[in-house]
Amino acid sequence: MEFQSKVIIEPFQVKSVQSLDFTTRDERSAALKEARYNLFRLPAQKVLIDLLTDSGTSAMSSEQWAALQRGDESYAGAKSFQKFQSKVQELTGYEYIIPTHQGRAAERLLFSVLSERRGSTAEPQWVPNNSHFDTTRANIEAVGFRAIDFVSPAAQKVQEAIPFKGNMDVEALKKFLESTPRSQIPVGMLTLTNNSCGGQPVSLENIREVSRLYRHYGIPFILDACRFAENVAFICRDEEKGRMPAEVAREIFSLADGCSFSAKKDALVNIGGFLALKSSDWVEDLHSQLILTEGFPTYGGLAGRDLEAMTQGLDEVLEPAYLEYRLASLEYLGKFCEQKGIPYLKPVGGHALYLDAASFYPHLKWSDYPGQSLALSLYLEGGLRSCEIGSLMFGRQFDGTEKAHGVELVRLAIPRRVYTQSHMDYCLELIEFVFHQRKAAKAVRILKEPKRLRHFTAEFSW
């Protein structure tokens, strides 16, 4: 009989290590005070396990480090660009590849060019999506367009493990497209996976329907493909079993007209991004903007070596063993919470565990910012840094009033290939400890806040 393990092991071994910084509870208490109870203001050496984001925090492989050495730093026509361009063309099937220094630079380019092309019009300009990420929304609004979300109703049911909760609500999208003139929708989007609703995937069936709808109404369809490989992994596991990830990825890209991409997620690098498009229609204008703000079209704000690392990363991220490990490591966190009755957003997503702070702390109101209170406790008790995603991040409205966000979450985003299972066991033990102390949780109050994106810099009392 052949040995068949039930354990899904990390499909890599460790080659280079970085020490962790241990602190005492007293030191963390002082650090929190100094940081005005804002975890973004903490110096990294005061953090033991950093789950603030999975963006730009991946560990690169030895092949990626080797690729850096092959970086061609020619200003124009670099060999590294040619390799990068071929890789993205092969992956997406799109012909026009525009490198940028990260995802939001690609978004800014796209929307500034679309707004230029529209010229001055009195008509509102809408950009539909399943859920816009906050930089996407901000870039859309910065040019005077309006971002609108059509997230599937399943996403509201935090405690129900419904598959593909990241889906677009196609009925709502259809109604919107039927009732809004084509001239008011410069582009339609779909975000894979849906970060703003818990890293939940979008099903291939849903992507096909969204594509059909946008095509029917003649609207260019742009994917926000930051976590496309994780989305593909869910499809291969739960929907189109047995298909190869690279093949599913190609089908997904073929259903759209282009994508914006932050390479800091599923290209397994620390910096980078791109825009990729099927048609040449916008390319001349995009290149002009790119030269103005990012750099020449064959490097776009990056070094040649960064392009090499992305090229290699895009291959590695679609390896079936890597994707199986990635989903299994996230599932591991969900299973623990399930067994211990710890409230979390179900099912666990592709890049993060989201704790349900409203259910954790039922005695706190949304305006007590339960998510921030929980994130602060996780840091104070165990040096774990996470991020509130709730009424603190989204509660402040344009007119300065406050509104409940609807869900109060704490995101524990897992950097790719960085932490081991024992690091995760430590985090889970800590979450359980904080859960047992939940009755003593305190409210958070805002002492000082900027007008926009307040969570990054605001000061609090706790």
Ligand code: F0G
């Ligand atoms: N789109 C999505 C879905 C994202 O999650 C992000 C970044 C971006 C676009 C922007 O990319 O950071 O390279 O400019 N998300 C990070 C996060 C910051 O922590 O979720 P970027």
